[in-house]
Amino acid sequence: MDALAAVTSRVRTLLPDHAVITDRARLRTYECDGLTHHRVVPGLVVLPETADQVAAVVAECARHQVPFVARGSGTGLSGGALPHAAGVLIVTSRLRRILAVRPEDERAVVEPGVINLDVSRAAAPYGYHYAPDPSSRQVCSIGGNLAENSGGAHCLKYGFTACHVLAADLVTPDGDLVTLGTEAPDAPGYDLLGTVIGAEGTLGVVTSVTVRLTRDPEAVTTLLAAFAGTDDAGAATSAIIAAGIVPAAVEMMDALAIEAAEAAVACGYPAGAGAVLIVELDGPAADVAAELSVVTRLCTDAGGFALRVAADDAERELIWKGRRSAFAAVGRISPDYIVQDGVIPRTALPEVLRAIATLSADSGVRVANVFHAGDGNLHPLVLFDAAVPGQEQRAEEVSGAILDLCVTHGGSITGEHGVGVDKARYLPRMFTDHDLDTMQLVRCAFDPAGIANPGKIFPTPRLCGEVPRKHHAATEPARDIF
Amino acid sequence: MRASFVARPADAAQVADVLRVAAAHDLAVVPRGNGTRLDWGLPPSRLDLILDLSALDRIVDHAAGDLVLVAEPGARIADVQRHLAAAGQRLAVDAPAPGATLGGTVATGHSGPSRLLAGPIKDQIIGISLVRPDGTPAISGGRVVKNVAGYDLARLMCGSYGTLAVFTRLIFRLRPLPAARAFITAPVLGPSLATPLIEAVATARLAPSAVELDLPAPPPDDAARSVACPQGAVVVLVEGSPGGVAGRASAVRELLQKTGAEEVHVRAESPPWWGALPQWDAKPQRDAKPRSAEPSADDDTLLRLTFVRSGLPEVLSTARDHGAALRGAAAAGVLTAALPHAAPDRVALALAALRTVCARYGGTAVVLNAPPEIRSAVDMWGPIPALDLMRRVKQQFDPSHRLSPGRFVGGL
Numbered sequence: 076m077d078a079l080a081a082v083t084s085r086v087r088t089l090l091p092d093h094a095v096i097t098d099r100a101r102l103r104t105y106e107c108d109g110l111t112h113h114r115v116v117p118g119l120v121v122l123p124e125t126a127d128q129v130a131a132v133v134a135e136c137a138r139h140q141v142p143f144v145a146r147g148s149g150t151g152l153s154g155g156a157l158p159h160a161a162g163v164l165i166v167t168s169r170l171r172r173i174l175a176v177r178p179e180d181e182r183a184v185v186e187p188g189v190i191n192l193d194v195s196r197a198a199a200p201y202g203y204h205y206a207p208d209p210s211s212r213q214v215c216s217i218g219g220n221l222a223e224n225s226g227g228a229h230c231l232k233y234g235f236t237a238c239h240v241l242a243a244d245l246v247t248p249d250g251d252l253v254t255l256g257t258e259a260p261d262a263p264g265y266d267l268l269g270t271v272i273g274a275e276g277t278l279g280v281v282t283s284v285t286v287r288l289t290r291d292p293e294a295v296t297t298l299l300a301a302f303a304g305t306d307d308a309g310a311a312t313s314a315i316i317a318a319g320i321v322p323a324a325v326e327m328m329d330a331l332a333i334e335a336a337e338a339a340v341a342c343g344y345p346a347g348a349g350a351v352l353i354v355e356l357d358g359p360a361a362d363v364a365a366e367l368s369v370v371t372r373l374c375t376d377a378g379g380f381a382l383r384v385a386a387d388d389a390e391r392e393l394i395w396k397g398r399r400s401a402f403a404a405v406g407r408i409s410p411d412y413i414v415q416d417g418v419i420p421r422t423a424l425p426e427v428l429r430a431i432a433t434l435s436a437d438s439g440v441r442v443a444n445v446f447h448a449g450d451g452n453l454h455p456l457v458l459f460d461a462a463v464p465g466q467e468q469r470a471e472e473v474s475g476a477i478l479d480l481c482v483t484h485g486g487s488i489t490g491e492h493g494v495g496v497d498k499a500r501y502l503p504r505m506f507t508d509h510d511l512d513t514m515q516l517v518r519c520a521f522d523p524a525g526i527a528n529p530g531k532i533f534p535t536p537r538l539c540g541e542v543p544r545k546h547h548a549a550t551e552p553a554r555d556i557f
Numbered sequence: 558m559r560a561s562f563v564a565r566p567a568d569a570a571q572v573a574d575v576l577r578v579a580a581a582h583d584l585a586v587v588p589r590g591n592g593t594r595l596d597w598g599l600p601p602s603r604l605d606l607i608l609d610l611s612a613l614d615r616i617v618d619h620a621a622g623d624l625v626l627v628a629e630p631g632a633r634i635a636d637v638q639r640h641l642a643a644a645g646q647r648l649a650v651d652a653p654a655p656g657a658t659l660g661g662t663v664a665t666g667h668s669g670p671s672r673l674l675a676g677p678i679k680d681q682i683i684g685i686s687l688v689r690p691d692g693t694p695a696i697s698g699g700r701v702v703k704n705v706a707g708y709d710l711a712r713l714m715c716g717s718y719g720t721l722a723v724f725t726r727l728i729f730r731l732r733p734l735p736a737a738r739a740f741i742t743a744p745v746l747g748p749s750l751a752t753p754l755i756e757a758v759a760t761a762r763l764a765p766s767a768v769e770l771d772l773p774a775p776p777p778d779d780a781a782r783s784v785a786c787p788q789g790a791v792v793v794l795v796e797g798s799p800g801g802v803a804g805r806a807s808a809v810r811e812l813l814q815k816t817g818a819e820e821v822h823v824r825a826e827s828p829p830w831w832g833a834l835p836q837w838d839a840k841p842q843r844d845a846k847p848r849s850a851e852p853s854a855d856d857d858t859l860l861r862l863t864f865v866r867s868g869l870p871e872v873l874s875t876a877r878d879h880g881a882a883l884r885g886a887a888a889a890g891v892l893t894a895a896l897p898h899a900a901p902d903r904v905a906l907a908l909a910a911l912r913t914v915c916a917r918y919g920g921t922a923v924v925l926n927a928p929p930e931i932r933s934a935v936d937m938w939g940p941i942p943a944l945d946l947m948r949r950v951k952q953q954f955d956p957s958h959r960l961s962p963g964r965f966v967g968g969l
Contacts, residue, residue, distance in 0.1 A: 258919025269712030362801030
């Protein structure tokens with residue numbers, strides 16, 4: 076009996092029948108996450124309902140050296156939850172209880188399958204919310220957010236997932252259930268949780284997460300401004316930041332992205348705009364009012380027109396709808412597209428956008444730009460038609476070239492979507508073998524057998540038992556970041 | 558404890574050189590910034606070489622437009638803040654002691670008043686260059702705030718007490734200096750008023766940047782306690798635009814008065830103790846500590862207490878019952894307690910009581926620093942979950958156990 080068959084037969088005794096999927100047709104429904112061009116049918120799918128069941132499944136995987144991959148809602152855009160053909164896919168969608176909401180402590184305790192927005196909904200009656208808000212917040216899970224260290228538009232002011240998770244129960248790749256962190260801040264010992272967050276499921280599976288709840292601001296105001304082009308919108312962004320204002324969010328869309336959003340959701344963005352900027356300010360009412368007048372002036376000075384302040388929540392939602400639906404909306408103007416995710420220092424924005432425009436013109440590949448302008452996180456959408464021979468490959472090339480632009484400008488190949496299976500080959504553009512080896516020391520500590528989500532993040536797995544490679548430490552100078 | 562050698566490398570390459578030599582000769586190494594907290598944690602079980610990083614004190618790059626700072630670990634926080642202030646910016650990291658360095662504050666994972674709104678020091682750091690104990694240099698993160706490429710080793714290094722690697726460069730996100738700030742101070746004599754004041758401010762939507770508590774130690778014996786309790790304070794910091802700050806300062810003042818504070822002052826300047834550990838109040842000469850990891854018999858016993866906010870009343874009253882002075886980010890659930898000179902058995906009792914209460918509220922009580930006779934009498938770190946995983950991480954980074962050996966949790 077092969078290892079997977081051995082695990083399968085054990086798992087059948089550990090989990091109820093309805094929590095174990097072996098039927099080929101049903102397995103296929105889990106063959107990809109949000110990055111749909113990578114597909115692998117998992118060897119086995121389990122849908123555990125308790126932490127103990129997760130631990131029991133992982134322990135069996137460990138015993139038989141069978142790989143396992145955790146999956147939340149499957150909305151990831153880097154293939155982080157791509158299954159393993161000879162492995163177990165652990166789906167957390169039935170671990171979706173909100174275990175506690177304690178506004179007096181500014182904490183909620185939730186299972187990993189809980190939907191991001193549901194945490195805020197549960198906290199709303201008390202005047203609190205969960206700050207990280209990826210665009211997919213209506214469907215993405217907290218466990219997936221933790222694995223990817225998800226951001227969202229409002230992380231400019233409030234920080235990403237890592238800033239909002241205090242503790243988690245983790246099933247280690249050995250099958251042990253351990254608690255990392257404490258509900259209070261500053262847990263003593265190594266901040267293992269800080270490393271698990273964003274490790275894309277390569278260090279274990281979380282079964283319970285304690286998050287920080289954030290007090291709702293007294294006032295929120297959302298400004299939509301049109302510009303002739305992204306240069307002007309970028310100049311307005313820089314002016315806002317230079318004025319010492321930290322908006323809750325600064326989002327930009329270029330003409331092509333606007334066109335797509337209008338076609339899809341009729342968000343009513345100003346006609347003739349070469350770019351729009353969404354600036355959201357929140358906080359105490361008097362401060363928000365003061366900041367709004369400054370932002371309005373700076374946008375106008377930078378050539379902004381058709382400025383509009385959302386009069387109420389419904390108008391705010393409409394402004395945001397255009398932005399949040401942008402990725403899917405591009406489907407209206409192109410049969411296929413790649414969602415790219417790169418980061419640059421904000422001051423490099425005009426230069427990089429011009430370079431992207433040049434790439435697009437030279438290759439004939441259209442690129443729509445949607446991004447978190449406040450923190451330099453670009454989401455170029457590279458359009459193509461897979462039915463036309465050669466187009467997909469050219470799109471891939473443009474997409475890769477955009478990442479190169481990010482790296483050469485001192486940025487990153489991913490700001491929030493993760494490395495996953497999609498970008499592992501790009502990671503060496505940012506990091507040397509020493510860097511990646513050093514990161515993988517943590518991997519070796521948690522998962523010496525390499526069974527937790529193998530093949531993700533690192534292009535070359537480090538063999539944990541090996542004698543440390545004779546790297547040229549004696550001759551290579553110590554390097555610093557740029 | 559005396560080291561046989563002290564090395565003071567001039568740059569990152571020399572740090573790697575020194576560590577390779579130390580590895581070749583099986584020397585135990587303790588990295589040192591300015592020595593303000595070198596005696597924190599347990600004394601190292603071995604010490605051959607002090608790696609003095611005070612020459613790595615440069616600001617490498619201040620990218621003002623990107624709100625990013627690249628600096629060396631030996632840079633002093635106060636100097637860095639002066640430099641940034643000239644460009645209207647700041648790092649949301651408070652110097653806990655005169656002369657405290659960036660590296661030392663990252664290594665001890667210490668966060669001050671600004672953590673309430675801006676988050677702890679680990680939320681400010683976005684990239685790191687380090688050298689492993691075998692001399693291998695490596696980086697993680699980078700110089701953009703949003704970045705999920707690869708594992709985040711900077712977070713792992715925060716609060717690791719120099720037991721995993723030596724830092725050679727640190728990259729931080731910055732924030733604009735506010736145009737206006739106001740410190741609203743309500744004097745308090747003890748927990749009974751402090752607790753409701755802190756609760757009221759923390760739950761109001763006034764977006765305070767900090768809510769700090771400072772309570773000097775009560776008089777030593779019970780009889781005196783009712784006679785002359787030294788005055789402490791709850792201090793709320795609001796920052797922002799001039800108009801907004803003036804309005805919020807008034808709102809905070811009214812809220813505090815409504816909640817029972819009698820005389821509330823609004824000032825533009827911070828109180829003298831702001832952000833400092835109580836240990837340094839009376840002993841400013843400690844800035845120039847000798848190059849040793851020797852705990853001093855003059856030290857108070859310094860504890861870090863953490864708890865979720867509903868634990869505040871019990872933590873305060875328990876700490877006061879044991880004679881502790883308290884200071885810190887009360888609304889964030891982190892306080893430093895100083896137990897004045899006391900017999901080891903009394904400190905042990907206080908620690909046990911505080912551990913019980915803090916644990917009830919999701920937190921911990923850790924001894925940061927103590928005189929030698931107390932160190933040997935108590936468990937400084939307390940119970941640590943997931944210690945086995947921590948051992949495995951240490952084993953991977955430092956298999957021969959030479960970097961600050963024995964200083965950290967579980968003898969790591």
